[in-house]
Amino acid sequence: MEGQPDVEPRNQDQMDREREPAEDEWQSWQRGQVRNTLHLVSAAAQWILLLACLIYLGIDSLQPSTPRSDEVPWTHIRYTGKSIKGVAMNLTAELGSIQIRNGSIMITCDGLYLVSLKGLIFFPELEDSLKLTLQKMDKSRMTLCEQTVQNSGSAVDFTTVLFLFAQDNITLWTSSNATIKDLSFSLVLLISPLKCNM
Structure with missing residues (x-):
């Protein structure tokens, strides 16, 4: 045990x-x-x-x-005729996708636009200069840009860049009665922050 x-x-x-x-x-x-x-x-x-x-x-x-337009908004206008002081020039589109209604360019897309004006301006001898003015057609009639022509019969050659907004209506004015020959006016969208609906 x-x-x-x-x-x-x-x-x-x-x-x-x-x-x-x-x-x-x-x-x-x-x-x-x-x-x-x-x-x-x-x-x-x-x-x-x-x-x-x-x-x-x-x-x-x-x-x-959704259908999207890859086309860049632009317009090209040729104008020959008379302008009247205090009255917007009656522009009509020759080419392009931007519509023109009653002489006003209808902006459809926010963005930077290249603006080019070229042509010959003849104004009365009593005037010593003439102003070409690009304005918004709203209540304020805000001036977007202005080009002064010093001598009658002078060539206008003006290019600038503007930021325009959708729903803006743009018109061209002269500061006195004038005869305009072969005015070439181009407007092309360069840069847009948003996709455009044309």
Whole structure:
């Protein structure tokens, strides 16, 4: 009987030694299971994101596209005739996409516009100069730019850049009665902060 107590501790030590590798193996297996679960969740999330992207692209491609004009707004006007002091010149478009209504150029898009005026101006001898004025046709009649012609029969050659707004109506005026020959007036949109709807 005295030998039995010695057997129990040895069996207990042996069992502890046998249990340690089994516990290590069990913990290793659990870590592997957790890792596998994380891989599975990660793969499922990636597939869900991929599917969502494909659905979004598919829906976007099925929507009808709105017609957009890639054409740059511009106009070219040729004018020969008489101008009357205090009356806007009756301009008509020769070429271009910008409309002219009742002698006014109808701006349809905000942006920087290149403005070019070329031609010959003849005015009465009583006048020593004449002003060509580009104005907005609103209540304020704001002057956008002005070119002074010193001598009758002088050539006008004027180019500038203006920022114009959609819904502006632009007209050309003279400061006295004049005869205008081969006036070439061009207006071209250079830069627009927004897409234009023509």
